[in-house]
Amino acid sequence: MATKKSKSRKSRRKVLFILSLIAVILCLPASLLLIFTRLQQKPEEISPMENIIEETLSTERKTEVISETEPETQPETLPPGTVTGISLSFYHAFLHVDDVSVMPVVRMSPDDAIDISEIWESSDETVATVDKSGMITPVGAGECQIRVTSASNPDIFADVNVKIYSDDEDLPDPDTISCSGSPRDDIQVIGGITYVQGIMLVNKTYPLPASYNPHGMTSETEEAFSQLCQAASEEANLSLFSHSDFRSYQTQVYLYSDYSSQYGSEAADRFSARAGYSEHQTGMVIDVNWPGDAFNDTPEAIWLEQNCARFGFIIRFPREKEAYTGYKYESWHIRYVGKELAEKIMQSGLCLEEYLNVMSEYP
Ligand SMILES: [Zn+2]
16 A cells, blocks of 8 residues: 555656646746847837836936936036136127227136136237236227136136227117127126116226216206205205215225225225226216215105105115125215116115126225
8 A cells, every 4th residue: 555655646746747847848938038028118118007107216316316416516527616607797898999998807606716817818909909817908990709718627718799999980879789699798888888788887896987077967967856856845845955976087086095094995995986986977976965874864865765766866875785786875875877767776675786687896
């Protein structure tokens, strides 16, 4: 019995072994074929659900990549402190052959860039030359580009488009001029005077040439101011008058040197402009009644702030805007910009520098 039993067990094992061998032989090519066809499959043949999973995964991957690279604005290959950008205070200059030189203010980014030295070159020195500091001097009629390049990173540069007019040609009108193809086309230096969106701009970044002299208030400014004074008297029984309006370049030379010798140049820079950088030279500015902090919050100052825009004036250096204007609050210093713009600026609560998106810092 025992031998019979073990014999039949042995033959059963043999059968099982053969059966499983057949199963393996049959299944192996099938599974190989399945793997092979799966590899051959195009993405669109994958079922929609698989697609969604794939998309989700790749989005997650993308998000990971973005969040990893976002804080890093520069490629990893650049060492820290490398210059990665240049911006200029203007990109267009229209000058007469005999005009004074102009010099754009250069800003290199990032703020902690280590080597910010500049290389200047002119594309045509028969039209305009440029010196090592970026002083652009007209030579002859024509057009050229003045390029500033970062000495530490030659891939980074910016161009000033310069057009020089012969003395008998008229310079373009700031209201009608149009440029294209470079950043901040709305900032134009015409005959050494900066216009932004057609408005004459004078601050610590944008000076006037020493020769600019309207010999007094412009007629529009004078007319608008007299209407303002009349309204203050009729509507509020307040007496407003000009303490100081137009000041020539020469007057400002004396005034600033007097202030800086009295208070030091750092203090003087907060309330007085260096010659060429004073808005009073435009003939569009008035210091009303008595310049000084004692004027702040007087009925006259309050009325002036609430009503000046109706006559085309703005409070040029408003409260808490010193970071933009470069000057502490001056309730008495008003600038004529025309009614339409004055209303917009005063309603916006912005100072002129914010409104035009320009800087005001001595170079
Ligand atoms: Zn003033």
